[in-house]
Every structure is written in C-alpha cells, then in structure tokens.
Amino acid sequence: MPNDDSRARPPVVVMLPAALVRLFPGAMRRLELPASTVGEMIDALDARWPGMRDRLCDSRPAIRRHINVFVEGRRATLDTRLAPGTEVTVLTAISGG
Amino acid sequence: MATKVLVLLGTKKGVFILESDAERRSFTLRGPFCETWPMNHVIADPAIGTIYAGGGDAWFGPAVWKSDDLGASWSHSSAGLAYQEGEEPIKAVWSLAPGHGGLYAGVEPAGLFKSGDGGQSWGHVAGLRDHPTRPHWQPGGAGLILHSLIPHPDDERQVWVGISSAGVFHTTDGGDSWAPRNRGTRCDFLPEEQRYPEYGQCVHCLVMAQGMSDRLYQQNHCGMYRSEDGGRHWDSIEAGLPSTFGFPAAVHPREPETLYLLPLNGDIAGRYVPDARAAVWRTRDGGDTWEALREGLPQKNVFFGVLRQAMATDRLEPAGVYFGTNTGTLFASADEGESWRCIAQHLPLITSVETLVVEA
Numbered sequence: 001m002p003n004d005d006s007r008a009r010p011p012v013v014v015m016l017p018a019a020l021v022r023l024f025p026g027a028m029r030r031l032e033l034p035a036s037t038v039g040e041m042i043d044a045l046d047a048r049w050p051g052m053r054d055r056l057c058d059s060r061p062a063i064r065r066h067i068n069v070f071v072e073g074r075r076a077t078l079d080t081r082l083a084p085g086t087e088v089t090v091l092t093a094i095s096g097g
Numbered sequence: 098m099a100t101k102v103l104v105l106l107g108t109k110k111g112v113f114i115l116e117s118d119a120e121r122r123s124f125t126l127r128g129p130f131c132e133t134w135p136m137n138h139v140i141a142d143p144a145i146g147t148i149y150a151g152g153g154d155a156w157f158g159p160a161v162w163k164s165d166d167l168g169a170s171w172s173h174s175s176a177g178l179a180y181q182e183g184e185e186p187i188k189a190v191w192s193l194a195p196g197h198g199g200l201y202a203g204v205e206p207a208g209l210f211k212s213g214d215g216g217q218s219w220g221h222v223a224g225l226r227d228h229p230t231r232p233h234w235q236p237g238g239a240g241l242i243l244h245s246l247i248p249h250p251d252d253e254r255q256v257w258v259g260i261s262s263a264g265v266f267h268t269t270d271g272g273d274s275w276a277p278r279n280r281g282t283r284c285d286f287l288p289e290e291q292r293y294p295e296y297g298q299c300v301h302c303l304v305m306a307q308g309m310s311d312r313l314y315q316q317n318h319c320g321m322y323r324s325e326d327g328g329r330h331w332d333s334i335e336a337g338l339p340s341t342f343g344f345p346a347a348v349h350p351r352e353p354e355t356l357y358l359l360p361l362n363g364d365i366a367g368r369y370v371p372d373a374r375a376a377v378w379r380t381r382d383g384g385d386t387w388e389a390l391r392e393g394l395p396q397k398n399v400f401f402g403v404l405r406q407a408m409a410t411d412r413l414e415p416a417g418v419y420f421g422t423n424t425g426t427l428f429a430s431a432d433e434g435e436s437w438r439c440i441a442q443h444l445p446l447i448t449s450v451e452t453l454v455v456e457a
Contacts (some may be wrong), residue, residue, distance in 0.1 A: 019156065022132060023173065051174060055157040058186035059179035066156045096155035 010084040014041060017092045020056070024049040038069055039078035041088060056090065066096030099457045102411055103167065104419055104440075105148060106427065107136035107449035112150045114168045115441060121417055121431040124440045130171055131162045135189070137244075138406050141453035142195040148453070149216055151202055153189025161190055161202060161216045167455070177219035178202070178210055180226075188240070192406070196248025196256075197271075203243030207234065207260045209272065222272035225258065230277065230296050237261030237299050237318070244405055245303035249310055257313065257328060259303040264296045265315070265328050278328030283319040302346040302405045306353035314356050314384070316346040316405070321358060323384045334384025339371040345408035349433075350416050354383045357410070357418055357434060359403045369400040377408075377420065379434050393437035394428065401426065406449035413454060421447030 011032035021027045027049050035041035046053035058064050062078060069076045070089040082088065104115040104124070111129030136152035148168060153159040160175040178187060185206055192203035202210045202219065209222040225243075234241055238261075245259030254271045257278065264279040277296040284292050284299070299318035306312035313324040315331065320341045322331040335341050340360045349355035358378045362371045370376065375394035378387050401422035411417035418430040425444035430437045 019132070023157065051176065054160075054175045054178075058158060059182060059184070060186055061182060064156065064158055092156045 011035075012041060012082045012085065013087045014045070015087065015089045016045075017090060019092050020052070020090070023055060024052060027052075035082055037078065037082060038063075038071065038076045038080045038088065041082065042078070066093045067091070068093050100413070101455040101457050102413065102417065103141070103148075103453040103455065104409075104411075104427070104429070105139040105141060105150075105449075105451045105453060106421055106444070106447055107139040107150060107152065107406070108421075108425070108445040108447050109135050110445035112136050112139050112148075112162070112168070113441075113444060114148075115427065119413055121411075121413075121429065124429070126441055127168060129445075130164075130168055131173070134160075134162075136162075136448065137189060137191045138193050138449045138451075140193045140195070140451045142200070143453060144195070146453070146455060147215065149193050149195075149200065151190030151193045153187075153205075159187045159189045159204060161193065161200075161212075161219075163216050174217050175219070176217065177221075178204070180208065180221070191242045191244045192246040194246040194248055196250075197253040201246050201248060201256070203246045203258060205240045205242040207241045207243040207263060209243060209246075209256075209258060211272075224268065224273045225266060225275050228266065228275050230263065233297070234260065234263040235297065245300065247303060247305050247313075250305075251310065255327075257303060257305075259300040259315070261301065262297060262299040262318075264298040265300055265303060266296075267328055278324075279331070280329065281324075281331035281333075282315065282317055282322055285319040301344045304346045304348045304356075306348055306356075307351055309353040312353055312383075314346055314348065316343050316358060318342065318364060321346075321360075321384065334380070337387040338378055339376075339389075342368070343403075344405035345403055345420065347408045347410050347418065350410050350412040351414075352381070355379065355381050355433075356384065357408060358387075359408055359420060361402050367400070368402045370402070373397065373399045375399045375401075375428075377418065377430075377434055377437075390430075390434040390437070392435060393430075400424075404446075404448055406451075407447050409450045409452050411452040411454055417452070419450050419452065421450045423447065 033044040100119040106113040111133040113128030115124040139150040150162040160173040162173045210219040247257040249255035302316040315322045321335045343360040347357045376389040401424040408420040427441040
C-alpha cells in the first residue's frame, strides 16, 4: 500500500503577495497546503490555480529572480525543505520595481 | 450598422484602448488593463475580434493576455511559453501575429512560439533557434528580441521574422528551417569591409505591402529598405528622408506603394524627431520619393521618439494613421496623414499601436 502521510502531516501556511493574488480570481492571500519542499508547495498552488507556477518560477527551473520566498526568515529555493506547520512568505522583490 | 474604431496601445504600464466611430473625431480612453504589466505589443485578430497583448513583468515573467470582449475583461496564460531547462528563460513577449490558423508570438531572448488554442497554450517553433548562426546573434540596445513577425497571408509554410540584432529570417517549411534574408541591408556599426553581412543586421520593423506578399519594407537601424522578392534582396529607399535611423513602419491598408515612416535624428544624436520638429514621412511610390506630413504636429522643441511597433493604420477610407510616442502622447490622422491631432496624452511610454475596426 503506498505510504501517503500527507493527510497526517500538518500543512504549511503560505502567505501570497497581493499582486500575485490579483492575477488569479478566487486566490487567497493566506492558505494552508500540504508540502515538504518549496517546490511541492508551488506545485500545490499551481494545482489549485493553474498557471501560478509560471508566475513564481521560470524555466531554469528556479524561483523567479524578482520573487522572494522566505522560510523562517531566510530566502529559500525550490529545494528548501518545509517542516510541518512552517509559515512560508512569498513576496515580490523591490528589485522588480 | 455603426462602425467602431479601436486604437490598441501597449505601454510600459499596461494596455490602453481608445475608441471612436468612423469619423474618428473624438476618442474615449479606457485602461490601464492587464494589471499595468509592461505590454510590448497589443493586437487584434480581426476575424474573431479577440484582442491579444504580449508583455513581460519583472516579478511574474512573460505572458500573453487576451480579451474576447473588446477589453472589458482579460485573462492571461504562458503555458508552454518556455525554453528547455538550463537555457536562459524567456523574459517577455515582444510581438504577436495571427496567422495560419493560430497565433504566433515572438519573444526575448529571440524565439518564436505558436498557439493553436487562442493563446491558452504555446508550442516552440524550435527550428529558428536551431539555426547555425544563433551562437553569433548579438542583442540590440533593448535586448535580443524577435519583434517583427509576418505570417504569409496565403501560404501557411512561410513566415518572416525580424530580430534585433540578428536580422530578417524566413521559413518556407512552417518553421522547421530558416534562411537569413538580409542581402543589401547595412551594418554601419561593423568595420567597412563587413558592412553587408549575411546576418546580424539590426532590423527595427518589417512590414508587408497590402496585396503584394513579395513586397516587404524595412526600417533598419541603418537605413530604410524595400524588397520585391520576399526579402531575398533589399534596395535602399532612404534617399529623400531626413535620416537613415528610425523605428516604426506602417503600410497603407490598400495601397502597396504607400508606406509611412517616422525617421528620428540619429542613433547618437538623441533619437528624437529631426530638428525637433515632428513629421511623419509618406511615400506613394514604394519609397522612390517622400513627403513630410506636419499639419497639426508640433514643430518646435519636440524631443520625443517613436518606438518600433508604435505606428499603425486603420482600414477605413480614407485610411487613419496613428503613432504613439515614448513620452506617452498619441497622434492620429483621419485623412491618410494629411492632418493630425493629439488624441491622448500623459500616458505611460507607448510601445505599440495597432487598430481594430468593428462593425457594431
């Protein structure tokens, strides 16, 4: 039987920037998602709002240069691991205008 | 039946739409749309009335936006608008053109994509970037950009593209293979003995004469040109113009011998209108002779420029002509350029001007 503990694992809390939410009708600024890495978190966002991955990641693949993802106060990459219950903050960087 | 004329503007801060009737005396302004993203090219597919806008946001990357209701509502997508992993990612969409049952998009870094579902998803026309010259393509001042895009009106296998600064390329097999089409156009920025290379020209705007698919016109960084054979050979048509430098070109909707250009004073002279006096230049004989059109345009202390996609005509009779400046002003003529009026100002920098005529 597949080992699926996603339902038992507390979700991460994701904070999204207003400019991103405006691009996806119905999207929320704060939500909870099951994810063990930032990459999985973005995949989960894209599953709920198709196209959101493309707004946060480019094709290298990596988080877009002017998007910051903070995990426990530190800038994260797609591979950054997320402990259950972690708060993840996605922000538009000042370098993007 | 009432006729509406829409002037579609791409700007540094979103899409704007001006609307008038067939008289084109009074325009209403709507916008900004598309979340004030920088929008490089806004077009309409006249067959279905859909408006498409291509651009790229520094935060959120490239996308094509779409409106099926003349700008009242918009959606966006970039599904499939990407190069392979590890390659430099696409920064922005710079050109759009309907054709061959779909929609083409030119991007930065230069490449070509096609959508068969109205912009919802995209496929890479990879043959262009597989061209053996690509490792030697150099960017123009704004980047390595595919900014001119002409699908052949009748032959689905033929497309012309203009890339700054790689030159004009043409396909006859639907994009699998491409050939440079630059013979006769100059590179003044290279040593004298290298001034007519096979590729590497800084083409600024490529347009096709109405009803003559072998007749192309080109505004280049280094001159103005006409081709009678689909770009295989180019002849200079700059004699009689105030400079050899400019960005936009616009063809008449019915007359293949009529072309509108807007020369600027020079690439190292400030890139504004010559002598600080605004003029659109018109030829009615394919570029053999030119006349300056100034009636209603400012003639003193004018320091604006007009970018490569920022001039267009409409298909009414007499034809309307429009150009938007890098200072956010839009000028319009309802009489083929004989007289002009300012119809919008205080807009953001205008990157593109196109038109749509709707029979309401």
